Amino acid sequence: MGVVARGRGSMLFDLRPKESRSDLYDREDVLEGLERSLSRGDPLILVLGLRRYGKTSVLKVFLNECKCPFVYLDCRDIFLVEYPRIEDVASIFSRSIRRLLDRYRGLSSKIKSFVRDIEELSTPVVSLRFREKVTRFSYSLFELIDCLDEWACSRGLRAILAFDEAQYLGKVIGVDFRKFFARIYDNNRNITVVLTGSEIGLLQEFLRVEDSSSPLYGRYVKEIVLKPFTYEQSVDFLEKGFSEMKISIPHTIVREIVARVDGVVGWLTYYGKMVSEYYLQGVNVGLRELDEVQRKAQNLALxxxxxxxxxxxxxxxxxxxxxxxxxxxxxxxxxxxxVELYEGRRVSDPTITDLLKTLLKLSIIAKDSENRYYIIDPVLKKALLDAFT
Known part of the structure; x- marks a missing residue:
């Protein structure tokens, strides 16, 4: 069974990413793996897991507990822009590094000056050509990282650069972040880069560690993989969450929730939250109420x-x-x-293959041992069935 320390209220069913170990259910093996990698000085770590497996929670708990200076960047901000410009990336970097400066007042003035340079680039009115902006951004970022490396070394620390959903960095026009990571790998001995990714195929395609043309070719990358909860863990998670809420839930309802979401912690949390709300309103939850929660979850997934x-x-x-x-x-x-039946015409083989490859890279579908494609997320699968039948 997973172990969870008592937090404040019902933290297990809090839909926001967890930031404290006391609020995180289990994942001890993942946290310990990250701690070992950091203590070894591994320069590049990948934390992989499908959507709603809790990667962001694990990453934030790790960063808050490791007692290391860190910069956390949420790359989903890049995904929201169809064609991310250097201004968009500079804005994300400057905000994240500003938070580091707020935590460590003693950082050198040189670091602060490079942060100001990056902040200036985040303003679209800067009168520089595109190539000049890219060059200035790259120079300022490299210099800033070198200063951070020297500062960490002088204090016997290891700094962390954490990129959540790092596959979206591949969308940025004009900046090859693989060169950025390779430079840190080769030159900055006091910095560890941590990348998370839920679109695993897309992240691997972006990094291309095994491709001789990639700047990261041949470098050792530590991979840590989050798996779905087992049946027993799922039941235990829900029971502990309901206990935090001081609610007694029939075991039949707990089993039914687990059967519907198949160990995906994000959906377990969502169901736990919604079911708890019913009980707090004086409603005894049965299949009708679970179906209503399912409908809301399916709308979210779609x-x-x-x-x-x-x-x-x-x-x-x-x-x-x-x-x-x-x-x-x-x-x-x-x-x-x-596809051909739906469109009423022939579709070329390469077109179908390319479409399937994209869905695989996005981790929406997977292939089983018999080379059959299936939808990974059980809630999304049910949503698609209900939407088209």
Whole structure:
């Protein structure tokens, strides 16, 4: 069973990312793996896991507990922009580094001056050509990292640069962040870079560690993978969360929730929160109420899917997902047949293959041992079934 220390109120069912170990259920193995990597001085760490597996919570708990200076960057801000400019990236970096300066007042004036340089670039009115902006941003960032490295070394510390959902860095025009990571890897002995990613194929394609043309080729990367909860962990998580709320839930309801979300901690948290709200309103939760929670969760899953695919401009993604959802799992040929039946015309083999590759990279679908495609998220699968039947 997982272990959780008593936090404040019902922190297990708080829908926001956790920031304290006392509010985090289990994940001790992941936290210990991060701590070991940091103590060894591993320069580059990947924290991988599908959506709603709790990567951000684990990362934030780790950063808050490690007693190291850190810069945390939420790269989802980049995803929200279709064509991210250098101004967008500079704005994210400057805000994040400002938070570091607020925590460590003793940082050198040189670091502060480079932060100001980056802040200036975050203003679109700066009268510089695109290439000049990229050059100035890269120079300021490299100099800032070198200063941070020297400062950490002088105090016997290790600094951390953490990029949450790092695959979106690959969208930035004009800046190859792989060169940035490779330079830190080779030159900054007191800095560890931590990257998280839920679109695992996209992150691997961005980094291309095994590609000889990539700046990161041949470098050792420590991978730490978050897995879904087991059935026993899922039941224990819900029971502990309801106990925090001082609510007694029939075991049949707990088992039904677990059956619907299949160990995905984000959905377990969502269901726990919504069911608790019913009970606090004096409603005895049965299947009707669970179906209502399911409907809200499915709407969330569909909206997130639309956002994820919004820049790709092809309705065929939804046709493919509908086909896979209806069949439970599908072969390549079944997917192709489903798209052609829906459109009433032939579709080329390379087109189907490319669409499937994209969905795999985004970690929306996966392939089983028999090369059949299936939808990973159980709530999204049900949402697609209900939306198209």
């Amino acid at each position: 909206e997130e899917l639309r956002k994820l695919l919004s820049f790709r401009r092809s309705r065929r993604y939804f046709t493919i997902l509908k086909t896979i959802a209806l069949l439970g799992s599908a072969t390549w040929s079944q997917v192709k047949r489903g």
